[in-house]
Amino acid sequence: xxDSLLTTSRxxxxxxxxxxxxxxxxxxxxxxxxxxxxxxxSREVLPTFIDYLPDLxxxxxxxxxxxxxxxxxxxxxxxxxxxxxxxxxxTADITHEAKRRALSEGALDFLTKPFDATEVLLRIKxxxxxxxxxxxxxxxxxxxxxKVRQRTADLEATQVEILERLxxxxxxxxxxxxxxxxxVGETTARIAExxxxxxxxxxxxxxxxxxxxxxxxxxxxxxxLKPGKLTPEEFERMKTHTSLGAQMLSGGEFPLLQLxxxxxxxxxxxxxxxxxxxxxxxxxxxxxxxxxxxxVFDALTSERPYKKAWPLSEAIExxxxxxxxxxxxxxxxxxxxxxxx
Ligand SMILES: [Fe+2]
Numbered sequence: 001x002x003d004s005l006l007t008t009s010r011x012x013x014x015x016x017x018x019x020x021x022x023x024x025x026x027x028x029x030x031x032x033x034x035x036x037x038x039x040x041x042s043r044e045v046l047p048t049f050i051d052y053l054p055d056l057x058x059x060x061x062x063x064x065x066x067x068x069x070x071x072x073x074x075x076x077x078x079x080x081x082x083x084x085x086x087x088x089x090x091t092a093d094i095t096h097e098a099k100r101r102a103l104s105e106g107a108l109d110f111l112t113k114p115f116d117a118t119e120v121l122l123r124i125k126x127x128x129x130x131x132x133x134x135x136x137x138x139x140x141x142x143x144x145x146x147k148v149r150q151r152t153a154d155l156e157a158t159q160v161e162i163l164e165r166l167x168x169x170x171x172x173x174x175x176x177x178x179x180x181x182x183x184v185g186e187t188t189a190r191i192a193e194x195x196x197x198x199x200x201x202x203x204x205x206x207x208x209x210x211x212x213x214x215x216x217x218x219x220x221x222x223x224x225l226k227p228g229k230l231t232p233e234e235f236e237r238m239k240t241h242t243s244l245g246a247q248m249l250s251g252g253e254f255p256l257l258q259l260x261x262x263x264x265x266x267x268x269x270x271x272x273x274x275x276x277x278x279x280x281x282x283x284x285x286x287x288x289x290x291x292x293x294x295x296v297f298d299a300l301t302s303e304r305p306y307k308k309a310w311p312l313s314e315a316i317e318x319x320x321x322x323x324x325x326x327x328x329x330x331x332x333x334x335x336x337x338x339x340x341x
Contacts (some may be wrong), residue, residue, distance in 0.1 A: 011036040012054035042066040072106040084125035084134040167210040181210035187294035208260040215245025289328040
């Protein structure tokens with residue numbers, strides 16, 4: 001450590017004897033220390049500490065009002081657990097018991113009165129150097145923490161991007177703009193928000209919902225793009241897009257993938273239990289119940305190879321009509337509030 005850095009460190013001297021204070025100040029001056037404060041009334045230690053934030057405290061043990069032990073107790077409440085604030089105890093009491101107690105209550109080292117200037121300086125410099133190293137380490141850790149945060153954010157952004165592209169790939173054959181999946185994501189998020197989901201969950205479902213039909217990748221064009229009505233066999237094949245999608249997304253470690261898997265599997269479930277798997281009412285995960293409303297509404301109001309787009313008012317009426325049959329009445333109630341805004 002450079003001497004200039006050492007000598008600009010802030011040192012707080014606490015001793016009720018002015019002669020001791022003068023002696024210590026003289027030693028510091030001699031070594032070109034430029035920043036120190038002295039207190040002879042120990043009751044002023046706490047406010048001075050808060051205002052001055054010293055790097056080192058030279059603390060007398062035997063003082064009126066508050067002795068050194070009481071001062072250390074006060075200071076402990078102000079020092080953060082990870083902070084390294086050296087306290088150098090000044091004492092004429094060199095008994096084993098006094099030393100043990102001082103060490104256990106926060107002191108790092110001792111100076112025995114009467115002072116020896118060389119010894120005083122050696123202890124002060126050692127403790128300041130240790131503090132400086134500690135601060136450097138703390139700073140490095142903060143930089144590392146920030147880097148880890150940044151990398152994690154990059155990783156999450158990459159995952160989200162890959163998932164968005166996967167959703168786009170699934171929709172590409174019947175909607176090459178991917179607008180349907182995006183709109184379903186947005187409507188889903190608005191419903192979740194209106195249902196008072198925490199913001200982090202809302203963001204999660206906004207990103208997971210567009211993947212609801214990812215299993216369509218495995219459905220042949222002849223079925224997916226068929227302009228007319230599907231035969232019962234074709235319809236059965238089409239229905240497998242839920243379980244296929246869930247399989248594709250299964251085993252994910254991240255909450256986003258796990259939610260997307262759940263949505264892929266359950267977005268064709270019906271409140272009355274007549275959906276693809278046959279789950280009913282509360283047994284259908286909430287995410288699936290929300291996405292199904294958003295998905296059906298968007299499908300009704302969009303043009304498809306086999307149908308024209310419904311007018312908004314008719315689509316809303318249909319959603320309302322299906323409350324308690326196809327859809328969770330609570331989700332429909334919230335949805336109607338959103339679309340009437
Ligand atoms: Fe679907």
